[in-house]
Amino acid sequence: MQNLKIHPARFDSPTAQRLIQAALADLGTRYGGSGDDTPVDAAEFEPPAGSFLIAQLDGEPVACGGWRSHGGSAETAELKRMYVAPQARGQGVARAVLAAVERSAREQGRQRIVLECGDRQPEAIALYGSSGYERIPNFGYYKDAPGCVSFGRTL
Secondary structure, three states, X not given: OOOXXXXXXXXXXXXXXXXXXXXXXXXXXXXXXXXXXOOOOHHHHOOOOEEEEEEEEOOEEEEEEEEEEEOOXXXXXEEEEEEXXXXXXXXXXXXXXXXXXXXXXXXXXXXXXXXXXXXXXXXXXXXXXXXXXXXXXXXXXXXXXXXXXXXXXXO
16 A cells, blocks of 8 residues: 555544544444544543554544543553554555554554444444454443443554
């Protein structure tokens, strides 16, 4: 994918917000409601406490993902708002964004990364499993919700 470029962006930038809204719409289709009611503050994605990345394929924004500090720890990052637009799926974009998010977290001193997703996201579960993530006890906003699955990995 020579035409894939991944770069940092503000979480509240118009491009990031368009991708995030598409991600929430996708989650809403899978689970109902707004897609994800987890409290998220754009400031949480500002370095060194976090980062948000956008991937462009042939100049078009097609994916995003970010991390924020988790649980008040300077060692653990939480992956949030990982999304790939349908037209860019199956091309390795998600794997490239995941690697870039992990690299960013590692560069800011994080030693571990955790995430939560749902059981109606088989492609995400497959990606995380094939990328070295292991199931961990559920945490976060949806920890007690049916179908919540949480993963973690040492960076």
